[in-house]
Amino acid sequence: QKEVEQNSGPLSVPEGAIASLNCTYSDRGSQSFFWYRQYSGKSPELIMSIYSNGDKEDGRFTAQLNKASQYVSLLIRDSQPSDSATYLCAVEGSNYKLTFGKGTLLTVNP
């Protein structure tokens, strides 16, 4: 089982719709979870971080964490063409090891 898995995509949504991105992880001891956005050829930039069960909202973005199910998700409301990018899920496991998933390519169509 891979440490961090994301739905493979690509994911295509119309402008204004909700985009839902999912991630599962294998290390039950993981405590910190992150969503990064990466544009082609650029380095990743942090979108959201979440550390406790439940929802965390920041503008159009909502991160959801369920440690019992080892599941973390990112919802993007009112999707914009500028949201088109690859979204990477990252999980901190034991010994500060920070592992990324393969990413989900999101395309928002005008």
Add this chain to the structure above:
Amino acid sequence: DGGITQSPKYLFRKEGQNVTLSCEQNLNHDAMYWYRQDPGQGLRLIYYSQIVNDFQKGDIAEGYSVSREKKESFPLTVTSAQKNPTAFYLCASRVRQGDTEAFFGQGTRLTVV
């Protein structure tokens, strides 16, 4: 300004040569990481370091080596033992204590010619 600097931005290497990628940070971060990214793929962890003079292998350490002699610096050497080194290499750092995110450098694109 505080940040993470990777150099060079582009690097070309002949087969059989070792090459060293630089990563310097002035954020006073304890932990530093090296990742490799291939086209259409996520980030794969090569090595990481929590403190000076200590580092751990990541998931794809074979053919790579690192050192952590100073808190600010975490250079990565791609050796001739790495059979397919052409990739985008990313360095990151973060505070070791507490719940904090990792910050990335701008990356080095290595091409074997």
